[in-house]
Amino acid sequence: MSMAAMLSARRLIAYYGQAQILSDVSLDVASGEVALLLGRNGAGKSTTLKTLIGLVPMAGGEVVFRGERIDGLRPYQIAQRGLGYVPEDRRIFTDLTVSENLEVGRQPARKGLPAWTVKQLYKLFPNLAEMSARPASQMSGGEQQMLTIARTLMGNPACVLLDEPSEGLAPVIVDAMVAAIKEMKSQGLAVLLSEQNLHFAEDVADRAYIIEKGSIRFCGGVSELRDNDSVRSACLAL
Numbered sequence: 289m290s291m292a293a294m295l296s297a298r299r300l301i302a303y304y305g306q307a308q309i310l311s312d313v314s315l316d317v318a319s320g321e322v323a324l325l326l327g328r329n330g331a332g333k334s335t336t337l338k339t340l341i342g343l344v345p346m347a348g349g350e351v352v353f354r355g356e357r358i359d360g361l362r363p364y365q366i367a368q369r370g371l372g373y374v375p376e377d378r379r380i381f382t383d384l385t386v387s388e389n390l391e392v393g394r395q396p397a398r399k400g401l402p403a404w405t406v407k408q409l410y411k412l413f414p415n416l417a418e419m420s421a422r423p424a425s426q427m428s429g430g431e432q433q434m435l436t437i438a439r440t441l442m443g444n445p446a447c448v449l450l451d452e453p454s455e456g457l458a459p460v461i462v463d464a465m466v467a468a469i470k471e472m473k474s475q476g477l478a479v480l481l482s483e484q485n486l487h488f489a490e491d492v493a494d495r496a497y498i499i500e501k502g503s504i505r506f507c508g509g510v511s512e513l514r515d516n517d518s519v520r521s522a523c524l525a526l
């Protein structure tokens with residue numbers, strides 16, 4: 289197990305009912321690093337993130353986060369330790385305004401970790417600042433995705449799991465997302481980014497894992513991956 293990793297997963301196994309979905313998932317994410325989890329539809333990306341955050345029970349393996357075992361803990365306990373999660377489906381409170389949604393996410397600052405202020409988040413997501421008093425129901429899908437990320441950052445996490453944040457977003461929103469992920473990285477956060485789209489992700493990522501049928505098939509630098517036609521064509525829809 290890498291000592292430098294903030295989040296380390298070893299040989300994760302997970303089932304939905306009788307169906308084994310994850311059979312061999314090991315990955316590491318370090319502080320200030322963006323690790324990609326790439327894979328086709330149904331490969332097990334979302335299940336991996338849900339297992340890490342405790343939403344899907346682990347049938348085997350172990351997860352170490354900030355030096356502590358977190359496997360077996362409840363999702364709220366894992367979140368309290370500083371693991372943030374942005375699911376595929378945007379979970380905002382549509383009756384609340386943008387600024388109220390941010391307040392809902394507020395958690396105490398953690399020792400040695402960046403503490404985000406609303407002001408900083410509005411700087412990071414300028415379009416949210418312009419609509420701070422607007423009910424979230426009156427935002428586009430991309431804006432809601434930004435708000436979900438900003439609300440997660442209000443919890444002052446050490447590591448953020450982002451599940452396909454660019455999916456279905458307009459290019460201009462994707463650019464803003466890339467800028468936000470780069471800023472998280474420069475603040476020393478560890479980011480695990482699930483994606484199908486290598487073109488979006490290669491701009492921000494340091495390392496990549498390719499998952500296929502619930503197993504990690506490749507781990508390496510993004511440039512190595514770009515040059516490896518056989519791995520790409522076997523595992524990714526490009």
Ligand SMILES: Nc1ncnc2c1ncn2[C@@H]1O[C@H](COP(=O)(O)OP(=O)(O)OP(=O)(O)O)[C@@H](O)[C@H]1O
Pocket residue numbers: 304307309327328329330331332333334335336484
């Ligand atoms: N709640 C569930 N119950 C049973 N099977 C599920 C459930 N959620 C996902 N699966 C199955 O588990 C496998 C992995 O799904 P998962 O959502 O992790 O894939 P993914 O890589 O995130 O795909 P996508 O790119 O479409 O989001 C798929 O075969 C899927 O059909």
Ligand SMILES: [Mg+2]
Pocket residue numbers: 333334335376451452
């Ligand atoms: Mg998914």
